[in-house]
Amino acid sequence: MAIWILAKMTIQEASRRKFIQVGAILGFSLLVLHAIGFGLIHTQIETSPSGFRSVIQKTEFFNFLTMSGFYAVNFLTMMLIALAAANSLSGEITSGSIQTLAAKPIPRRVIYFGKWLGLALIGSAYLLLMVGGMSLSVWLQTRYLPPNLLKGFLLMELNMLLVEAVAVTASTSLSTLASGALVFGLYGISFVGSWVEQISAYMNIPSGVELGVISSLLFPGEAVWRRASYLMSTNLIRMIGGPFISNSTPSPAMTVYALLFLVAVLGLGWWSFQNRDL
């Protein structure tokens, strides 16, 4: 099917342009760094006279270190996919090579969704390897795994797809630079909004919480990540809070909203690419 040919071309392009290689080296470095750091800290505490005072303390500690790794994985994946997606269509439109492609007997939607699919596959494989690799490293060292790992992974995947969809959609009508700026700008707004929401929740300021929720509606990716980190945290951390989970946790309704947002953004991009002159 033509859409698979386009997806394959997109993956091949990412590889030929060394995008996959750079991402792989960075990802591998991150995994190694995390594994070594985790091991060093773990050994130090285990061998010290005071050691872990209880199993609960040990679990909280492992969870905290794993979540800090996932935080970095989430951020790195999002950044890489945003950069690739922001250039996906705008790059070909600027260079003119889209003309050779769009003159073939395939509908525009095949080009649009083919590119989207290719990048989604790259991002998903990357996220799976990173989350899987980090979980494996933690498990091999401690036989510990955070709770709700699959759910957490799927939410991180949703966040990645949201970033990708916004960037691909922007790249149908904006330049690569502007598309990238738009994605990071939107993410920045929802990021700041999420802190406003959390601090307001802690200090009991309802209007601040509402402002945070509204910013998440503009771009729900950060809220989806916060739900993921909430689900993968231990009960104690959930109760007392921590840097990777919040005092105001996005509800499952926000996940549903994020899914609808994803479909709407993809639809908007399709419409925009379908109707533009190349």
Place this chain on the structure above:
Amino acid sequence: MMTTYAIETFALRKEYGNKLAVKSLSLGVRQGEIFGFLGPNGAGKTTSIKMLLGLTRPTSGGASLFGIPLGQPVVRAQIGFLPEHFRFPTWLTGEEFLNYSGKLSGTPDAELKKNIPYWLERVGLTDFRHAQLRTYSKGMLQRIGLAQALVHDPKLIFLDEPTSGLDPVGRRMVRDIMTQLREQGKTVFLNSHLLSEVEITCDRVAFIKHGEVLRIEEVNRLNQGNTRVHLQVQNLSAEAAAGLRARCEILSAQDSHWIFSLTDAEQLPEINRFLVENGAQVYALTPEKTSLEDLFLEIVGTDGGL
């Protein structure tokens, strides 16, 4: 009933915001001909091609390819396109580029297996088939672009400035390929600035300016009709001049240079004999051919349409 037209357009118009790119393009390109599309820079040639290929949506008017109205991608399986400025994915190798092009055009693998080596050989890139396009020279890009436009065996081929990056050998190759395509009954729509080449290859040419067809000419009729003759002569007596006037229409006479018009070039030897017998000294008696360039300048004007 099979239509005899590969391309038909009716009052095709394109505006970009306030800018008018194509005013009203109406023409018919017959199946099996090489059709030249001529006009000054900014006349709307590339925009016209883009509208026919579905890359750009017309503001108004209509067009059909092989009788199928614009807007249906399926007809493009019969169409090949070489865009100007070598706009290809540079990260693919030559062979991969042809393979993807053929696959996206719906050509069966078995056919591609034959066509890809054939066209690589035909455009002289067999030895470079495993090199990425980013390492290709301009001329090589144009060659692989041509192969890409032909690998799925289309019936109608749009070539936008196909020889701009090529050396004389490459130009000759493109000309030969176009002739070969015509022999196979295919239609070629050629957009080119190189009028001498258009003159050699095309059956008909359309002159466009400001996105409107000014005239369509059959190339082999360019030099039918009256012949302009340049005469350089001295010692032309009054009787001889009168005799000359009786035989042809004098267009201009300045000093020893005369320009006259003849209905039949076969009269020239007789005129020469008459002048010499009457004591005139003839230095030159030259029939002037109307070149496509002359016609272009006459129709489009020297202002370049700007």
